[in-house]
Amino acid sequence: MNIHLTKSQTGLDGVSAAETVLSHVDGERGELIIAGEHVGRLAATSCFEGVTARLWNGASKTTLSEADVRASLGAARARAFARLPELLAATGSMGIVDGFRAAVAGLRAEHGLAHEATIVGAFPVIAGALVRRARGLDPVAPDPSASHAADTLRMLHGRAPETREVTALDAYLVTASDHGMNASTFTARVVASTQADLFAAVTAGYCALTGPLHGGAPEPVLEMLDAIGSRERIQPWVDAALAHGERMMGFGHRVYRVRDPRADVLKTAIEALASDGADLPFAGEVEAYIRSALRRKNPERPLETNVEFFTAILLDALAIPRQAFTPIFAVARAAGWTAHAREQQRTGRLIRPSSSYVGAMPAD
Template sequence: MAKVTGLEGVVAGETEIGWVDGEKGYLVYRGYWAKELAVSKSYEEVAYLLWNGHLPDVEELAQLKAQMAAERELPEYLRKMLDLYPASVPLMLVLQSAMAALGDQENTTWPPTLKQAVRLTAMLPAIIAYRYRSLQGLEPLKSLPELGHAANYLYLLTGKLPEEAHVKALSAYLILCMEHGMNASTFAGRVVLSTESDICAAVGGAIGAMKGPLHGGAPYEVISMLEEIGTKERAEPWLREKLEGGEKLMGFGHRIYKTKDPRAEALQIATLAMIGKDASFDLALHVEATAVKLLEEYKPGRRLFTNVEFYAAAILKALHLAPEIFTPTFTAGRIVGWTAHLLEQSENNRIFRPQSTYIGPIPEEPVLTGHS
């Protein structure tokens, strides 16, 4: 029997939230194609779907938007805590400790509630923006209740009312970040919650998993590649040099998807309005088209297509977001999926307690003697 490491291929539970089929290129949220939701629905609509199992009607959507807008403001104790962190503390660690503080101060108990899930989701972008602007020497901003979730996040970061094309692109990206099966961070969160720990501790555990470069750091390398290429004229010779040297092109191919990444397909549609408005985005599209052509030439039959990390990098760079914001922004999307899974875990909870195979030395059987 082949050795299984990293629990790869092992079924750890059942879920109604999301389904990933890498061979067919499927990503489904609660019975809906994620790529269709990303281009046709708002962040709040898809969040409602993942939390409640159905898309909201007009009244339900209005209630959720109002609730999320009301929960964006950070409590005073949290702002004071964020101000005390040295600048050297990475933002993901700040987010993790912020979750711990919220769990301590807000009396979160087990089992988790939908109200708690909404509050954490609404607050997370505000925490990110508060810390980011503070480090830039800029005054943190108050949320604008009339703005949707994605638009408000851009406003809190930049201090400017965002363009509609940018809001649409970011919203689509955040929606496609929300859920991706039993990935490392989702599993980490469910394991923590299964001990009957609170929702903040479980989200903190998920953030810890997301912090690792094998999970949440892929867009950085795509950005580096695009910046090194620099111009459309350099794209083909640069890419040919890498391929002829046997190097991997960042943003192409995926560990799970063996066909087109459905998230990349959706982002391609969601960003149509950005074409011709940003030189870095236009360069990314040119690099994509050139790379796909060359990959088929150098690696025929390998089915290496653009993945979501490529489009994530192109979008976040076009929005002029700093690289240190990339993984936290991914986190601001994924928290919806995490909290949906945590609510689901609590409904039929059993503590995760897998077995391991001991491969260390075996001592001799001890001879125990009693004292006379």
């Protein structure tokens, strides 16, 4: 007997694939909880190392402190830099997004060292080296004593970052560290459920992240803002785009039915960077007009601002090239991927969903 699924069910909407202590998304209430804390409070009171410790402790029942994670990530960045010639050799003439995938696939276990730190520590080293290679520059060696956010910026730009820059990127890393059973995290958990190692699981997670419906969305936000160009063009440009059925980049979400809670966290982080090229008043006017236009178009279920809108503005203000947005997203999400993969290995079983066959049956 064939069982036909609804359109929603074919996307696994509402289907619970795992029990987790790592994060919870409530789309109706616009709520994101990471490791037992609301994302807004977590971004205001913690740092990337702190939230990573919470995620890893929840996944593996360890008792790592923020200082433990900071030390292990600093050491892992140094080890990754020592292996950089080998890792970059696999990237050939690839661009930043594809080169990052190839280099990540070359990571391997280090004797006696936690896979989680090896992976999360290597990601900003690889991203920084690829960005600088694209600019015709040599990679910058990491500073193991620096925070993950500060060292990420340092390896990207070849200079010591300002405190406000570090604060802004750290808020982004915390906010993007985990987000429930999103496509890339689910991919990582599926691979981990086979008892493949964390390196395979995270490589698969990154591949899922590169899709335009997942991690590839921030860059088009900037392209939209570029196309609008000036305040006087906001209304006519948006009205014409909606009349032609075009999608407003940075609005709407598969899960959230109200405003994405991460949007306001990042908007707050951007305010301190407004003098560094982030035209927040202009972006704010664009956001406000698009929200009102979408409410007029669909008053019963208007699309709200999502995290991609302010992610694009924040990363652009930090002078991170658009081609590196997806790898920098991965720098943050690697904390969640490693935690979910480890939790799946520890508590889950092989993920093997069924399907609804709608093809032809044998004649006999």
